[in-house]
Amino acid sequence: MRILTHLERLEAESIHIFREVVAEAENPVMLYSVGKDSSVMLHLARKAFYPAPPPFPMLHVASGWDFADLLAHRDKTVRDYGLELIIAQNEDAEAQGINPFDTGSALYSQAQLTDPLKRALDAHGFDAAFGGGRRDEEKARAKERVFSFRTAAHRWDPKNQRPELWNLYNAKKAKGESIRVFPLSNWTELDIWQYIALENIDIVPLYFSKERPTVERDGMILVVDDDRFRLEPGEEPVMRSVRFRTLGCYPLTGATLSTATDMNLIIQEMLLATSSERQGRAIDKGQSASMEDKKQEGYF
Amino acid sequence: MNSPSSFQTDSLIAKDIDAYLHQHQHKSLLRFITCGSVDDGKSTLIGRLLYDSKMIFEDQLAALESDSAKHGTQGEEIDFALLVDGLAAEREQGITIDVAYRFFTTEKRKFIVADTPGHEQYTRNMVTGASTADCAVILIDARKGVLQQTRRHSFLVNLLGIRHVVLAVNKMDLVGYDQSTFEHIVADYRRFASSIGITEFTAIPISGFKGDNITGLSANTPWYSGPALIGHLESVEVAATAAQERAFRMPVQWVNRPNLDFRGFAGLIASGAVRPGDAVRIVPSGKTSTVKSIETFDGQLDEAVAGQSVTITLADEVDCSRGDVIAAADDPPQASDQFAATLVWMDDEAMKPGRGYWLKIGTQMITATVQPPKYEIDVNSLEHLAAKTLGLNGIGAVEFATDRAITFEPYATSRQLGGFILIDKFTNATVAAGMIDFSLRRADNVHWQPTTITREDHAAMKNQVPRVLWFTGLSGSGKSTIANEVEKQLNLMNRHTFLLDGDNVRHGLNRDLGFTEADRIENIRRVGEVAKLMTDAGLIVLTAFISPFRAEREMVRAMFAQSEFIEVFVDTPLEVAEARDVKGLYKKARAGDLKNFTGIDSPYEPPESPEIRVNTVDMSPEEAARFIIQHILPLK
Numbered sequence: 001m002r003i004l005t006h007l008e009r010l011e012a013e014s015i016h017i018f019r020e021v022v023a024e025a026e027n028p029v030m031l032y033s034v035g036k037d038s039s040v041m042l043h044l045a046r047k048a049f050y051p052a053p054p055p056f057p058m059l060h061v062a063s064g065w066d067f068a069d070l071l072a073h074r075d076k077t078v079r080d081y082g083l084e085l086i087i088a089q090n091e092d093a094e095a096q097g098i099n100p101f102d103t104g105s106a107l108y109s110q111a112q113l114t115d116p117l118k119r120a121l122d123a124h125g126f127d128a129a130f131g132g133g134r135r136d137e138e139k140a141r142a143k144e145r146v147f148s149f150r151t152a153a154h155r156w157d158p159k160n161q162r163p164e165l166w167n168l169y170n171a172k173k174a175k176g177e178s179i180r181v182f183p184l185s186n187w188t189e190l191d192i193w194q195y196i197a198l199e200n201i202d203i204v205p206l207y208f209s210k211e212r213p214t215v216e217r218d219g220m221i222l223v224v225d226d227d228r229f230r231l232e233p234g235e236e237p238v239m240r241s242v243r244f245r246t247l248g249c250y251p252l253t254g255a256t257l258s259t260a261t262d263m264n265l266i267i268q269e270m271l272l273a274t275s276s277e278r279q280g281r282a283i284d285k286g287q288s289a290s291m292e293d294k295k296q297e298g299y300f
Numbered sequence: 301m302n303s304p305s306s307f308q309t310d311s312l313i314a315k316d317i318d319a320y321l322h323q324h325q326h327k328s329l330l331r332f333i334t335c336g337s338v339d340d341g342k343s344t345l346i347g348r349l350l351y352d353s354k355m356i357f358e359d360q361l362a363a364l365e366s367d368s369a370k371h372g373t374q375g376e377e378i379d380f381a382l383l384v385d386g387l388a389a390e391r392e393q394g395i396t397i398d399v400a401y402r403f404f405t406t407e408k409r410k411f412i413v414a415d416t417p418g419h420e421q422y423t424r425n426m427v428t429g430a431s432t433a434d435c436a437v438i439l440i441d442a443r444k445g446v447l448q449q450t451r452r453h454s455f456l457v458n459l460l461g462i463r464h465v466v467l468a469v470n471k472m473d474l475v476g477y478d479q480s481t482f483e484h485i486v487a488d489y490r491r492f493a494s495s496i497g498i499t500e501f502t503a504i505p506i507s508g509f510k511g512d513n514i515t516g517l518s519a520n521t522p523w524y525s526g527p528a529l530i531g532h533l534e535s536v537e538v539a540a541t542a543a544q545e546r547a548f549r550m551p552v553q554w555v556n557r558p559n560l561d562f563r564g565f566a567g568l569i570a571s572g573a574v575r576p577g578d579a580v581r582i583v584p585s586g587k588t589s590t591v592k593s594i595e596t597f598d599g600q601l602d603e604a605v606a607g608q609s610v611t612i613t614l615a616d617e618v619d620c621s622r623g624d625v626i627a628a629a630d631d632p633p634q635a636s637d638q639f640a641a642t643l644v645w646m647d648d649e650a651m652k653p654g655r656g657y658w659l660k661i662g663t664q665m666i667t668a669t670v671q672p673p674k675y676e677i678d679v680n681s682l683e684h685l686a687a688k689t690l691g692l693n694g695i696g697a698v699e700f701a702t703d704r705a706i707t708f709e710p711y712a713t714s715r716q717l718g719g720f721i722l723i724d725k726f727t728n729a730t731v732a733a734g735m736i737d738f739s740l741r742r743a744d745n746v747h748w749q750p751t752t753i754t755r756e757d758h759a760a761m762k763n764q765v766p767r768v769l770w771f772t773g774l775s776g777s778g779k780s781t782i783a784n785e786v787e788k789q790l791n792l793m794n795r796h797t798f799l800l801d802g803d804n805v806r807h808g809l810n811r812d813l814g815f816t817e818a819d820r821i822e823n824i825r826r827v828g829e830v831a832k833l834m835t836d837a838g839l840i841v842l843t844a845f846i847s848p849f850r851a852e853r854e855m856v857r858a859m860f861a862q863s864e865f866i867e868v869f870v871d872t873p874l875e876v877a878e879a880r881d882v883k884g885l886y887k888k889a890r891a892g893d894l895k896n897f898t899g900i901d902s903p904y905e906p907p908e909s910p911e912i913r914v915n916t917v918d919m920s921p922e923e924a925a926r927f928i929i930q931h932i933l934p935l936k
Contacts, residue, residue, distance in 0.1 A: 003541055004607050006329035006410035015609035016568040019553040023622055023663070047597040048566075050611070052558035135401050142400040162730040163399075163424060163646050165431040166719045167568070168660050172728040186412055188403045198325060268317040 007195055011044065014183040016167060017146060018048035018130070021181050022055055024171035025128035028181075029086070029121070032058035034074045035247045037132030037184055039203050040192055044183060045130070046081065057084035059120055059129070063112040064093055065100050065249040067225050073204040088120035100251040101230050112249070118154050127178050128171070136188040146185045152176035193270060197263045206244045207266065209258040213237035220254035245270070323407065330538055333414040333429045333462070335453035336439030341470045345439065345508030346402055346415055349530075352515055353404035399429045408534045423456065423679060423693040424646045427733055430460035431719065434539045437466045437529075442475045442505070446488045451496075452679045458498050459642065459695070459735070461711060464536045465493075465501040468529060473507040477520040496682070504529055539715070540607035547631040548572030548580070549709075549717060551662035552624045556611055564595055564611035565620055567663070570716035572628060573605045574612065579629035582620045583707045588629050589616040623664040625707045625717070633717055635705040636739035642711075643670070643698045645690040647724070647731035653689060654821040656855045657731065659702060661720035667703040667858065668722065669825075672818070674698065689818050690732075699740060703858065711735035725851055758838030762796045766835035767932060768860060772847045772907065773870030774899050775885055776877035778916045778924070779844040782870060785925035787842055793929075795840055800827055802845040815896050821852050828856035835864060848904040868928060869910035874899050876917060 004012070021028050030045060032038050045054040060074060078085045090112050093099065098111045121129060135142045145161050147169045162170050171179060184192070196203060213224045215235050222229075224237045229251060231237070242255035243266070260266045312320045336342040402413040414429030416422065430436065436457040440450055457465060467489055475481045486503045493501060504513055505521050506529055512518035513528045527535070549570045556564040574580075578591045594601040595611040604610045612626060620626065627633055645651055651670060659668035673696035676687035690696045711718030722732040759766050769786065771779040780801055787799045806813070810826055813819040824847050831841045847853055857865045877899070878886040889897035896902045907913075912931050914924040 001541065001544055002603075002605050003328050003538070004605070005325060006327045007325065009329045009540070009607060012568060012607055012609040016553070019566055019609075020663075023554045048609070049556065050597040051562060051564075051595070052556055136403050142402060143398045161398075163428045163733070164730075165428055165721055165733045166715055167432075168719070168721045170660065170721060170723050170728070170730045172658065172723055174728060186401065186403070188405075188410075190405065191410070194321065194325060197321065264317045264321060267321060268313055271313045271320075 007191065007198065010187055010191060011047070011195075013167070013186065014041075014044045015048040017169070017181060017183040018045055018054075020169050021128050021130070021171065021179075022049070024169075025179070027124070027126050028056045028128040028130065029059045029124065029126040030054070030056055030130040031117075031132070032060050032074070032085075033132065033247070034060065034070050034077075034204060035132070036192055036196060036203050036207060037134065039077075039201050040187070040195055041130060041132050041184060042077070042081075042083075043199060043201050053082060056130075057086050059086045059088060059117075059126075061113055061117045061120070062087050062089045063100075063249045064089060065112075065228075065251055067204070067206055067223075067247065067250045069206050070204050070247060073202075077202070086120060086124065088116040090116045100249050105252070108252075121154070121178065127173065128181055129178065130181050130183060132184055133180075133182045134184050134187050134189070134192075144182065144185065146182055147171060148180040148182065149173070150178050150180060152178075154178070156180075189270065190267070193263070193267045197267065204247065206247060208262070209241050209243040209260050211239045212242050212255070214240045214242060214255065221257065222253075223250060223255055225250040245273075324405075327405065327407075327409050328538060328541075329410050329412070330435065330533060330536060331412045331414065331433050332435040332437055332533065332536075333416065333426070333433040333457075334437045334439065335416070335426060335457065336449075336470075340439040340441050341508045342415070342439050345437075345468070345470065345506075345514075346413055348508050348511060348514060349404050349411075349413070350402060352511070353406060399425050406530060406534060411533065422452075423644065423695065426453070426456050427460060427644050427646075430457060430462055431715070431733065433460070433462055435464040435466065435533065435536045436462045437468050437533075439468050439470050440485060440489070442469050442471045442481055442485065445485050446492060448680050450489070451492055451682070454493060454498060455496055455679060455682060458496055459644075461715060461735070463539070463542075465498055466529070466532060467501050467503040469503065469505050470508055472505045472512060472521065473510045477505070477512070477518075479521075479523040482524075502526065502532055504532065543571040543606040543714075544573055546571040546606075546714070548574050548578070548626075548628040549633060549714070550574070550610075550612065550626045551664070551707075551716070552620060552622055552626060553663050555621055562613070563617075564613050565626060566609070566611045567626070568609045569604055569606050570662070571606045571714060573603055574610075575603045576600075580614070580626050581629040581632045582618055583625045583627055583632050584635040584705050585619060585624070586632075587618045587620075589614040589618050591615075623662075625662065633707050633709050633714075634739060635707050637702045637705045638699065638740040639702075639708070640697065640699050640737045640740055641720075641734045642737060643673070643690060643696055643722075643732050643734045645692060645694045645696075645732050647729055648692055649724075649727075649731070650692075650818075651690040651694075651732065652821050652851075653818050654825040654855070655849075655851050656703075656725060656858065658723035658725060659700075659706075659720050659734075660723065661706060661708060661736075662717055664706050666706055668700045669702075669855070670698050670700040670722075672698075672822075688816075697737075698734075700734075708736050708739070710738055712737075725854070755836045755838065758836065760838075762838045764795055764838065764840060765934075766838055766864065767840045768831050768835060768856075768865050769840070769842045769868055769928065769932070770831075770847070770853065770856065770865060771842065771844045771868045771870055772853060772910075773872055774874060774877045774904055775846055775897070776880045776882055777870040777872035778921060779846075779870045781921045782868075782914065782916070782924045782928070783842045783844040785921045786928050789925050789929055790840060796838065797840045797842060798834055800831060800841065800843045800845075805830075817896070817902075821849070824852040824856060828859050831856070832859050835860070846898050846904070848898045848902065850905045850907070853907065866912060866932060867907055867910040869907045869913045870916060870924075871906070871913050872916045 049055060100108060133141055145164050149161060150156055214221050215237055221242055241259055243258045244255050258269060260269045334342050400415045402415060404411050414433055416425040416429045438453050469482050469485050482505045504526060505524055506513045512520050515530050516528050550567040551570060552565045552567050554566045556566050574591055576591050576593055580591055581588050592613040592615045594604050653670055653672040656667045656669055659666055673687045673690055675684040676694055676696040678685055687696060709717040718736045720734045721730050724731050771783050773779050783799055787797050790797045805827060810823050813823050827843055831843055834841045881887060888894040889900040898904050912928055914927060
């Protein structure tokens with residue numbers, strides 16, 4: 001009798017989900033945001049199909065305001081593992097006058113994230129897309145299925161989701177419809193970090209503390225990642241030891257003051273933290289059910 | 301009250317994170333479901349578990365405090381229930397309407413809690429949440445005792461095969477922590493539980509609101525000496541661990557073939573353990589081989605057990621693909637194509653006996669046809685009721701047949717090889733969950749009687765190729781008229797034919813059937829079977845039935861060889877058919893005297909790609925008949 005650990009069980013479940021999708025969907029893709037959850041998801045995908053490489057491409061939705069370190073990590077990962085990468089980006093953002101400084105957060109995420117994602121899914125005819133969403137992230141996600149069914153217009157109808165029993169997933173769908181699949185549904189933030197530590201998974205250095213040029217604005221510490229960052233009159237970047245718990249567009253993602261430079265220290269900080277990881281994201285604020293509204297629109 | 305000893309301690313995290321992480325890497329995982337209604341304090345209990353295990357952060361707590369003021373029911377106190385009530389629309393109504401999964405962790409275990417609401421969708425949601433649970437916590441309000449809903453919850457828990465039941469008698473603070481109240485409820489419950497087959501359960505007096513007997517034993521119940529809730533949940537055996545004791549089974553999910561030198565079978569081990577060198581059997585083919593290696597990303601394994609996802613290579617080049625089960629050679633699972641099962645219906649549209657549904661069990665996906673229920677079970681009274689179908693949240697004993705043999709085990713033995721879902725072939729919705737009770741063994745016992753004179757002999761004697769010409773179309777479209785004309789012309793050509801007409805069949809073979817959707821499906825199924833026997837006898841069979849549903853026509857099509865079934869769509873627009881109204885039926889239907897009339901208050905689903913389509917507006921019946929015969933020639 002061998003008692004499997006919670007991480008072994010979670011890993012086995014995620015691998016099972018990956019294989020079900022590849023067996024039943026025609027054209028799957030993995031949403032690769034390069035963050036910690038995506039890194040775990042990629043690691044699990046490599047395990048699921050070993051010795052074959054993951055039999056689907058990676059899709060990165062780049063907003064144009066991504067951290068430079070994140071893009072470098074993405075390109076290195078893709079190169080090291082021989083992955084196929086598709087980059088979805090709103091090329092007309094500048095002409096449309098959309099940027100993270102002037103554009104409201106709702107319109108910004110619609111134009112830079114949701115719309116390019118939908119366009120890429122349509123253009124390639126992907127019928128299943130893996131995403132790194134976890135049920136512990138937010139109340140609206142606690143009820144999300146592992147296989148989340150989307151209409152041909154990518155809409156999520158919370159009242160019309162399929163019951164999921166045992167480990168039997170229903171991947172049947174009509175032409176044009178698709179499913180978003182969340183292999184990490186049952187993982188918590190702590191599980192993710194423990195697994196990264198245990199499996200030595202390479203993650204973007206932004207998760208580790210380092211002296212970075214920062215400004216403080218609206219209660220958030222922002223990192224001046226490149227010279228496109230628009231400084232307010234009187235603002236002067238200050239070097240602070242900071243790191244990130246979550247990664248989005250750099251002008252919209254708050255850093256936390258930290259001295260955690262290795263994995264165990266990060267986990268220690270996380271366990272002693274008094275705020276949830278999503279707090280650093282400007283995009284989640286607004287009315288209380290905002291994540292749910294965004295999901296209905298097609299946001300992951 | 302004792303301190304919450306089993307939850308993580310900040311001091312160890314702060315002092316020695318390495319020691320903490322080492323300890324937490326070896327935790328096991330338990331999934332449980334909480335059963336009870338809003339009034340039983342279920343959400344409050346879960347909120348309390350999350351809160352005590354520090355799964356709630358300050359920003360969430362701040363949101364909670366403002367929410368408590370807005371929606372809360374606990375006055376000034378924090379309303380823990382608001383932590384677990386999710387979607388916006390539900391919050392408005394003050395009830396949850398779906399299955400939500402919550403997570404918390406102690407020093408020994410990670411827990412996944414399935415939280416389901418208590419109102420009319422309850423059966424469907426609770427069955428969903430219970431399907432993956434190792435343990436069930438049934439909540440009872442100490443002021444109310446065992447209620448009808450307690451019986452319903454317990455029945456469903458038992459139905460889904462949950463072996464570990466906790467009876468949490470909640471709100472003990474509101475009955476003054478009275479021992480006799482608790483003992484009275486426990487005795488009451490024991491009488492009921494044993495009547496439905498629950499022989500063992502653990503009863504714990506708690507208060508989710510005050511925290512008594514949750515993490516440690518409470519000073520308020522000195523008379524109670526059993527475990528606290530968390531302590532008990534930390535010791536319950538996980539189902540996946542128990543499954544290791546059974547024989548080895550792994551449903552094959554995917555064949556991994558990266559190059560010519562490697563062929564691996566990927567799957568999640570359902571039960572037992574496997575080692576290189578083990579003799580295995582591929583079911584249903586029965587071929588045997590031995591395990592060459594167990595491959596993982598982290599290297600080859602000496603042993604893999606139930607609950608692990610692995611890739612197995614075999615010593616021999618045997619046929620094996622998705623849907624097959626690799627099993628212990630000397631103790632393989634059975635295969636059959638007819639079963640008795642308990643079905644839980646989950647869709648707004650009622651079960652259609654006779655219609656083909658997709659059935660997914662393990663990694664097998666096949667077509668199954670369900671018979672009318674033998675009885676329906678009333679979840680409140682547990683009485684067996686007569687039923688012709690099952691509606692949303694209906695539970696019944698049914699028999700079903702699959703279009704080919706599937707590998708299975710009774711649900712009582714294996715959730716993985718005994719639990720299945722049904723999927724509607726047109727809406728693709730998951731419409732039911734089922735648990736196989738046993739094989740009807742007709743598949744094993746009633747073999748096809750091999751006859752000396754074969755269907756080929758019958759056909760050769762008649763000097764023709766058997767066919768089924770399946771005419772479909774609206775009432776009054778001209779099906780019978782044209783079919784009759786086709787038969788006349790075929791007879792002039794010395795062909796042996798038979799015309800099965802809708803009205804005529806209903807006078808005899810199908811006179812017990814009415815016009816409900818379920819009866820219409822059975823009508824078509826029987827006609828299909830009769831047509832099948834007639835083609836075996838070598839005949840060219842013509843059928844004239846409205847047969848409005850694609851699913852039924854596809855069901856009949858599946859009974860025949862590919863070129864044998866010819867769908868003839870008599871494509872007459874509704875206005876034309878209604879204007880003809882040969883039998884005066886449209887008039888009656890429009891007046892409301894005739895219910896479920898196709899085209900009026902019941903849909904007609906036109907064929908998407910019929911073999912033959914005839915247009916009766918432009919063609920006379922004779923022309924249409926000649927057109928059809930041209931299409932099916934030659935008939936030798």
